[in-house]
Amino acid sequence: MGSCILLVDISPLLKDPVAFRTLIDLLEDHVRASFPKIDFIVGLDSRGFLIGTPLAQRLGIGFVPVRKKGKLPGATECISYSLEYGKAELEIQSDAVEPGQKVVVVDDLLATGGTMGAACELLKRLKAEILECLVIIELKALKGSEKLNSIPFYSLLQYD
Numbered sequence: 001m002g003s004c005i006l007l008v009d010i011s012p013l014l015k016d017p018v019a020f021r022t023l024i025d026l027l028e029d030h031v032r033a034s035f036p037k038i039d040f041i042v043g044l045d046s047r048g049f050l051i052g053t054p055l056a057q058r059l060g061i062g063f064v065p066v067r068k069k070g071k072l073p074g075a076t077e078c079i080s081y082s083l084e085y086g087k088a089e090l091e092i093q094s095d096a097v098e099p100g101q102k103v104v105v106v107d108d109l110l111a112t113g114g115t116m117g118a119a120c121e122l123l124k125r126l127k128a129e130i131l132e133c134l135v136i137i138e139l140k141a142l143k144g145s146e147k148l149n150s151i152p153f154y155s156l157l158q159y160d
């Protein structure tokens with residue numbers, strides 16, 4: 001029998017204001033308990049923006065977007081990465097983060113880890129200190145966290 005990957009859709013969570021607030025509460029509690037000082041939340045295009053911006057506001061810190069190629073103005077760093085089928089490119093503005101600034105990287109989902117791994121590579125080029133990669137859902141069977149090597153990783157929910 002072939003394997004079946006769960007298709008993740010966070011739309012119902014976003015539609016429910018109590019569930020959405022509870023999600024941000026949980027993420028805020030986790031981040032506050034783990035890290036005394038963070039400079040920025042970095043969110044990944046596009047669903048990482050929906051989670052990362054309210055979280056940054058709660059924490060009283062700024063938000064930095066990592067976007068699909070061709071969307072950000074000015075000088076950028078760009079990286080190509082593999083998806084389950086095909087390739088894509090991500091960008092960050094070259095002056096988005098100063099060397100040594102502390103960031104937590106947020107997305108909705110870790111599947112193969114290609115997207116999160118590529119975003120971390122961009123942040124390393126800017127010499128950011130990545131405190132953690134944080135997602136709502138991890139698809140454990142795809143072993144995406146192994147792509148992050150030694151970068152700390154945290155998921156609220158895990159599915160096999």
Ligand SMILES: O=P(O)(O)OC[C@H]1O[C@H](OP(=O)(O)OP(=O)(O)O)[C@H](O)[C@@H]1O
Nearest residue numbers: 045046047107109110111112113114115
């Ligand atoms: O771990 P990976 O295998 O890289 O997959 C996870 C990524 O895939 C989805 O984004 P998608 O590329 O579908 O873009 P979207 O958020 O703009 O829909 C999801 O929001 C993650 O960013």
Ligand SMILES: Nc1ncnc2[nH]cnc12
Nearest residue numbers: 005006007008009109111
């Ligand atoms: N299983 C999945 N569900 C939704 N979006 C995805 N992006 C990559 N893998 C995915």
